[in-house]
Amino acid sequence: MKIALMDSGIGLLAAAAAVRRLRPDAELVLSSDPGSMPWGPRTPEDITALALDVARAAAAHRPDALIVACNTASVHALPALRAELEPALPVIGTVPAIKPAAAGGGSVAIWATPATTGSPYQRGLIGDFGGTAEVTEVPCPGLADALEHGDEAGIDRAVAAAAALTPRDVRAVVLGCTHYELVAARIRDAVQRPDGPPLALHGSAGAVAAQALRRIGADPAPGAEPSAGLTVLQAGRPAALPGAALTYAEGRLLAAAVPTR
Known part of the structure; x- marks a missing residue:
């Protein structure tokens, strides 16, 4: 079994680690193009072109499925990716987990990039799935870039700034950028109020x-013997797992499980 994941940068680590936990025997292909970051401020046409290039590089390795582990690419490029690659290659997009976060009502915050915050796409999801919840959109300028480069001080500043914009009575936070899941615990610590309700974080x-796994008819097998490899591609070329990836638990999990090639 081979699962490919694509993103602009290392935001794909969280989903890759989730696949690894469910199927440690699956071979992973991680395809990105960090030199073109950030994708958020680009036009939909540019994002689609970049996403297609990254996806084609992954598809050349003949995976059984491709995860678009990027909210921005899923918003703008998913139809084009599916039109080109399916049905031969199942393509799975990433959508912010607004529906489960809002299910309990109350105060909900969506942390997202400035380009996504307030966008028609996100507003549409809130309208469709927000229910009775009071939803606050929280822009997180600089957070994805700081995470991409392992910039600890930059991460702390961006998380603190976003936490200051988050309602004090918030019950749930939706992590609306795949990069943010890499520091979920730090986000929880910054937002959880000592006198507030227990905070729920919702990633994708x-x-x-x-x-x-469902799309390819495979069952979870977390006890399977790790027996496959990890292929890393940057702009279509073989690469090592970025050094910044190893600053996160998800990156260390992938690096430790099997040899990288």
Whole structure:
């Protein structure tokens, strides 16, 4: 079994680690193009072109499924990716987990990139799935870039700034960028109020990993013997797992499980 994941940068680590936990015997292909980051401020046409290039590089390795582990690419490029690659290659997009976060009502915050915050796409999801919840959109300028480069001080500043914009009575936070899941615990610590309700964080990594397995008719087997490799591609060329990836638990999990090639 071979599962490919694509993103602009290392935001794909959370979903890749989720796949690894569900199927440690699956071979992974991680395809990205960090030199073209950030994708958010680009036009939909540019994002689609970049996403197609990254996806084609992954598809050349003949995976059984492709996870688009990027909210921005899923918003703008998913139809084009599916039109080109399916049905031969199942393509699984990433959608912010607004529906489960809003299910309990109350105060919900969506942390996302400035380009996504307030976008028609996100507003549409809130309208469709927000229910009775009071949803606050929280822009997180600089957070994805800081995470991409392992910039600890930059991460701290961006998380603190976003936490200051988050309602004090928030019950749930939706992590609306795949990069953010890499520091979920730090986000929880910054937002959880000592006198507030227990905070729930809602990412997408586990859901997209499970959906990828469903699309190819595979069952989870977390006890399987690790026996496959990890292929890393940057701009279509073989590369090592970026050094910044190893600053996160998900990156260390992938690096430790099997040899990288």
